[in-house]
Amino acid sequence: MMKSKGPIQLPYAGTKVRKIEYVGYATGMIGYQIQNTLMGIYLLMFMTNILQIPMLYAGSVTLVCRFVDAFTDIFFGTIGDRTHTRFGSFRPWYVTMAIPACLSFMMLFICPKFVTPGSAFALFWIYLIYLIYGSVFTTIMYTSYSAFTSVATADNNERRGLVLARQMGLNISGIIVAAATPVMMYFGGGVSNNEAAFKALGVFVAVVSIVCYLLCGLTLRERVQLNAGKALPIKEGFKVFKGNKIFLGALxxxxxxxxxxxxxxxxxxxxxxxYKMNPGLMSQGQLVAAIVATAISMIFLPMMMKRLRRAAVYWIGVIIFCGLLMLGYAFSMFTVSGYLMCTGFTVGMMIVYAVTFSFIPDAVDYGEWKNGVGAPGTVNTVLTFIQKITTGFGTMLISVLLSAVGYDAARGFEQTQAAREGIRLISCVVPAAFFLLSALGLIFLRVKAEKMKEIREELAVRRANAQKEEA
Structure with a gap:
């Protein structure tokens, strides 16, 4: 992956995005999201139940490792912006790291024989594997994936198509996530929280993700040559943030x-x-939610993104997420609450992700137009840098809140009534509160579509002139 000393001509520059590329982009999100979702659902439980790490120490793993890989995100983002090959800036990295990323995920849910549960080495082991997975391989994979919408095409309609393909992949991932619990229960002998079940989870996700990542990496093409194909100095790349209100709002x-x-x-x-004492209901709820979200993303989301202001679409997602979670809380004594909560989570997440992600290419273009620097890798990695630190805080907060309400991993299913009610409260109210607060970012995202069209047209002229000067 050597950097060229002269300008590189991208073979697919000027061509349209092919249908297979939209499919490939969707599969890339499937691979990433099933890892991200299932790690969020089960990793803390694996650490406390299988590795027997105390709750607060287990909670610190995600916080510390996300803090570390937030910095590696920025490092790789600048490397991606400085890489120029005939295959593009980010695609070679994505394809190369696909298999190592999936194998390291699998190791997160396996307790090797040389690791003694409850020991200091068990804590060291999970830190090591998490850092390899998150700070190296996943950093490269997700940064490259996020940058594709900026470098695969400069056409706004094609970018919107990629965003919608990404959301389709996100929804389909929910169906695969729903299949994970039955897989775990099958190999776990009827339960989903023993060592065999977690090992089956790791293998299942690794195999599916490898297929998805390779389909994505081998079908996508890069067409946009930024900075005239020249290596961008690291310090120069950060100029993209100067006065960039679109980035601030998206952040x-x-x-x-x-x-x-x-x-x-x-x-x-x-x-x-x-609380519900029904792990099967979670799988059923996730499946129903994934089907509903997929239908909405196919029928209604493209129409909403085309006809409504993106801020209005974002508010629809917030209302669905918060409203259904609070209904689930109010009617938690009924089975239907599980379906309401899973549907609110999946559909609300799908909509706000689609809107937020659609602003990222705009932030890249706006920064290049305003400051003369095109740096999609840097924009995406700084965004994920701050996001990972704060979501690490969120994961740490889970362990703090679980301890505060009296949850005790050693008691298994024999939790106290106070602990069960506490789990019910923090599962619904706290996530909804953060989701509602997120709408504050819309204040900075008031950029008219006509203005962005003018910016993209001006950038197309600038890039063409820069290429001629370098030729």
Missing amino acids: ICNVLHSIGIAMFGGLMSYYFLY
Whole structure:
């Protein structure tokens, strides 16, 4: 992956995005999201139940490791912006790291024979594997994936198509996530929280993700040559943020709703296991939610994104997420509450993700137009840098709140009534509060579509002139 000393001509520059690329982009999100979701749901439980790490120490793992890989995100983002090959800047990295990323995920849910549960080495082991997985491989994979919408095409309609394909992948991932619990219960002998069940989870997700990542990486093409194909100095790349109000708004939205999503995702298994006492309901609820979300993303989301202001679409997602979670809380004595909560989580997340993600290419273009620097890698990695630190805080907050309400891993299903009611409260109210606060970011996202069209047209002229000067 050597950097070229002269300008590189991208073979697919000027061509349209092919249908297979939309499919590939969707599969990339499937692979990433099933890892992200299932890790959020089960990793804390694996650490406390299998590795027998105390709750507060287990909670610190995600916080510390996300803090570390937030910095590696920024490092790789600048490397991606400085890489120029005939295959593009980010695609070579994505394809190369696909298999190592999935294998390291699998190791997160396996307790090797040389690791003694409850020992200091068990804590060291999970830290090591998490850092390899999150700070190296996943950093490269997700940064590259996020940058694709900026470098695969400069056409706004094609970018919107990629965003919708991404959301389709997000929804389909929910169906696969729903299948994970039956897989765990099958290999776990009827339960989903023993060592065999977690090992089956790791293998299942690794195999599915490898297929999804390779489909994505091998089908996508890069067409946009930024900075005339020249290596961008690291310091220069950070100029993209100067006066970039679109980035600021997207950052606020992304950080706060990501905390809410991380908290509900992490608390979901505790809610269904220890409050509802029905882990099968979680799988059923996830399946129904994924089907509903997929239908909405196919029928209604494209129409909403085309006809409504993006801020209005974002508010629809917030209302669905908060409203259905609070209905689930109010009617938690009924089975239907599980379906309401899973549907609110999945549909609300799908909508706000679609809106927030659609602003990222705009932030890249706006920064290049305003400051003369095109840096999609840097924009995406700084965004995930702050997001990972705050979601790490959210995961740490889960362990603090679980301890505060009296949850005791050693008691298994024999939790006290106070602990069960506490799990019910923090699973619904706290995530909804963060989701509602995320709408504050919309204040900075008041950029008219006509203005962005003018910016993209001006950038197209600038890039063409820069290429001619370098030729």
